[in-house]
Amino acid sequence: MTAFHQPTITPVERWLAKSIKDPESAFRDWRDGRPAVLGVGILFDAVKMPQRLVHAAAGAPEQSAVAAALAPLGGPVIWSPPGWYLALVPAGAAETWDSPHASALGHSTYLTVPRLDRTGPSGIHWAAPPKHARTLCSPTAVAQLLHVGHERQGGTR
Incomplete structure (x- = not known):
């Protein structure tokens, strides 16, 4: 009999x-190669950034x-099809999020x-993997990145 480790x-x-x-259930999903569905608003919120703005801010x-x-x-970011970057930010950030360039996901999502x-490079993946537990993106830095991307696109939506 072979032991499973x-x-x-x-x-x-x-x-x-x-x-x-x-x-x-998350550990099982990850172990089986699937993404896990996690709750937002307790440990972290997420800012859903359009790929076009992130790429414009990056210049490529x-x-x-x-x-x-x-x-x-400063923290983890997920890329999700069909073209969204999701920056994990401190819980509660969605309540005060005011950038017109992205939406924030908070409690009960x-x-x-x-x-x-x-x-x-394909499928849902970490564009910026988490390096440490509890290390999250700065909402101010996320808003600034979105502003730069918006300006580089000529300030159009």
């Missing part, structure tokens, strides 16, 4: 999974340019979150 659950995965009542759509543009946000090793 449970993969080690990282502190980041443990922290993310605390956003739902059944963290084990290439993964390296986007990664460099996302680095100053859910977010599809890939395994930590899914870093692209």
Whole structure:
């Protein structure tokens, strides 16, 4: 009989999974190669940024340019088809979010979150993987990135 060894659950995965009542379901999904559906508004909120603005702010759509543009946000960002970047920001940020260039997801919403090793280039993946539990993007930096992208597109919607 072959013994099955449970993969080690990282502190980041443990922290993310605390956003739902059944963290084990997230661990199972990630272990089986699927993204997990996590709750927003308890541990983190999310800002849903249009890909066109992020790419404009980065100056190019290439993964390296986007990664460099996302680095100053200071936290994790997910890329989700068909073209959204989702910056994880502190819980409560959605209540005061005022940028006209993106919407914020807060309490009572859910977010599809890939395994930590899914870093692209296709399908839902981490455009900026989380480095530590509880480290999140600065809402001010996210708003600034969106403003830059908007201005680089000529200030049009």
